[in-house]
Amino acid sequence: MIKANNPALKSWLEVPVDSDFPIQNLPFGIFKTDYLSPVAGVAIGKYVLDLVCLHEHGFFDGLGLPAGIFNQKYLNGFIGLGKKKTREVRERISELLQHDNEELRLNVARELAIIPMAEVEMCMPVTIPNYSDFYSSVEHATNVGTMFRDPKNALLPNWKHLPVAYHGRASSIVVSGTSIHRPKGQTKLPDAELPVFGPSKKLDFELELAFITCKETPLGSSISTKDVDDHIFGFVLFNDWSARDIQTWEYVPLGPFLSKNFGSTISPWIVTMDALEPFRVAGPKQETPVLPYLVSEGQNNFNIALEVQLQPENEEASTVCRSNYKFLYWNVNQQLAHHTVNGCNIQVGDLYASGTISGSTPDSFGSLLELTWNGQRPLALANGQQRKFIEDGDTIILRGFAEKDHVRIGFGECKGKILPAL
Numbered sequence: 139m140i141k142a143n144n145p146a147l148k149s150w151l152e153v154p155v156d157s158d159f160p161i162q163n164l165p166f167g168i169f170k171t172d173y174l175s176p177v178a179g180v181a182i183g184k185y186v187l188d189l190v191c192l193h194e195h196g197f198f199d200g201l202g203l204p205a206g207i208f209n210q211k212y213l214n215g216f217i218g219l220g221k222k223k224t225r226e227v228r229e230r231i232s233e234l235l236q237h238d239n240e241e242l243r244l245n246v247a248r249e250l251a252i253i254p255m256a257e258v259e260m261c262m263p264v265t266i267p268n269y270s271d272f273y274s275s276v277e278h279a280t281n282v283g284t285m286f287r288d289p290k291n292a293l294l295p296n297w298k299h300l301p302v303a304y305h306g307r308a309s310s311i312v313v314s315g316t317s318i319h320r321p322k323g324q325t326k327l328p329d330a331e332l333p334v335f336g337p338s339k340k341l342d343f344e345l346e347l348a349f350i351t352c353k354e355t356p357l358g359s360s361i362s363t364k365d366v367d368d369h370i371f372g373f374v375l376f377n378d379w380s381a382r383d384i385q386t387w388e389y390v391p392l393g394p395f396l397s398k399n400f401g402s403t404i405s406p407w408i409v410t411m412d413a414l415e416p417f418r419v420a421g422p423k424q425e426t427p428v429l430p431y432l433v434s435e436g437q438n439n440f441n442i443a444l445e446v447q448l449q450p451e452n453e454e455a456s457t458v459c460r461s462n463y464k465f466l467y468w469n470v471n472q473q474l475a476h477h478t479v480n481g482c483n484i485q486v487g488d489l490y491a492s493g494t495i496s497g498s499t500p501d502s503f504g505s506l507l508e509l510t511w512n513g514q515r516p517l518a519l520a521n522g523q524q525r526k527f528i529e530d531g532d533t534i535i536l537r538g539f540a541e542k543d544h545v546r547i548g549f550g551e552c553k554g555k556i557l558p559a560l
């Protein structure tokens with residue numbers, strides 16, 4: 139039992155009812171202020187707890203944490219302490235914030251340790267050694283296969299036997315709030331003889347969630363589906379920006395390259411797998427039998443509502459997609475077991491994205507490619523404009539939250555604006 143998840147808990151710090159960050163969440167991130175260089179923090183309501191300050195004032199005494207563990211640019215050192223230790227820290231923070239606890243509430247450190255969210259700038263929470271992108275939504279894979287290949291054989295023969303993935307680019311993953319320039323590249327229209335070079339005309343988002351690993355494994359070893367939970371610290375929202383016209387021309391035979399590696403955006407707060415435990419659900423039934431190493435027992439999907447908003451420059455935002463993480467065909471246990479079954483080693487801070495999360499209804503498709511069916515059915519926006527793909531000045535905002543027993547575990551925002559090509 140994780141005590142910090144108790145739905146009955148209340149904090150002495152005021153938390154708005156619709157907040158993504160109640161006392162049951164306590165996500166970890168890296169923040170800076172005008173007077174603080176990047177340090178580790180935890181979100182609670184409209185505030186950020188400065189973990190360096192709490193550590194220095196002795197609030198974590200007895201937990202055996204290394205000196206300076208929170209006074210770092212990235213959380214890799216902290217999450218690398220392992221699930222048992224990071225769970226103890228989250229439980230302790232929960233204790234300090236509970237309504238009947240006076241340790242922090244009546245301590246002089248309180249003023250220093252609690253910073254209004256409006257005064258902080260969020261940074262990349264981890265440095266990411268490796269990034270892989272799965273393709274785990276059967277609806278997304280079916281839509282893409284129908285559009286680009288053959289509606290009768292939309293899924294390739296391997297799809298229900300293994301969680302398809304490719305290795306992505308870690309260097310261009312940025313934190314929410316970072317603007318992205320429209321990528322340039324080669325494209326070729328179907329009836330054109332030769333490719334041309336220029337800014338992408340079919341820039342898209344992909345609604346994804348990604349998990350971050352917290353335990354190094356040696357080369358040659360594998361992680362079984364039943365051990366995966368020990369290896370996942372938490373989740374972030376993930377927008378895998380994609381240039382569809384560049385992708386169409388380049389992707390055969392080795393898959394996407396420049397159509398994806400110009401930027402991907404993550405939300406800044408890592409929602410722990412611990413905080414998501416109460417929201418476990420069974421995934422879709424896998425009628426096609428899987429090989430023994432992919433068998434996963436128990437409830438390994440999570441009920442997390444997801445949405446995407448498109449906001450034209452200086453205009454109101456329109457919600458263009460509502461989906462749910464629970465729709466994914468392949469779960470994280472199967473993903474990580476498959477990733478390592480050949481002996482591939484895992485590093486602390488690695489990021490593993492789900493692939494675009496589409497549902498079965500047209501309003502739940504997780505990309506503009508699917509929502510507009512490759513531009514054939516433009517979307518009507520709240521301001522009267524239409525969109526086939528993303529235009530310069532548009533901001534894309536991903537949100538997600540799990541909710542049960544009046545507890546809402548949210549991810550905050552994953553936001554990025556598209557600037558004209560350089």
Ligand code: CA
Pocket residue numbers: 271344346378491493494
């Ligand atoms: Ca993707």
